[in-house]
């Protein structure tokens with residue numbers, strides 16, 4: 001089903017979700033301490049057009065290169081920083097997304113996302129007191145993801161496809 005929403009709508013929804021988390025509106029969904037060993041997520045909203053997730057990121061647990069099948073998406077970084085490696089056709093392009101930054105993902109977007117380390121060579125911070133959090137929206141709601149690897153010929157090879165409604169290659 002085509003979605004009625006546009007990228008700007010998803011950006012707004014992730015912004016509202018982030019504000020809701022800051023305002024305590026989702027405290028009933030959030031643990032006292034975020035897990036420090038694995039990525040954690042909870043669904044903040046779901047309807048026929050969109051689902052919205054809060055994700056807590058931990059160091060060195062990247063998502064692997066993936067797409068979002070027939071969904072497009074958006075995110076707002078709530079705290080901490082994420083590093084995204086996006087496939088640009090013949091190479092991966094890196095960017096950092098800091099607290100307050102937003103990004104949207106059109107159909108066909110292939111990326112790998114990981115929690116940023118504080119600085120090159122810095123000790124990895126795994127305290128649950130300083131979580132790296134982002135709010136993601138997918139429309140239509142996520143149903144599948146394909147995973148990829150970059151070949152020696154600088155092309156993308158699909159390695160597997162999974163039926164999933166969990167965000168960013170999450171496990172639960």
Ligand SMILES: [Fe+2]
Nearest residue numbers: 066068111168
């Ligand atoms: Fe993703």
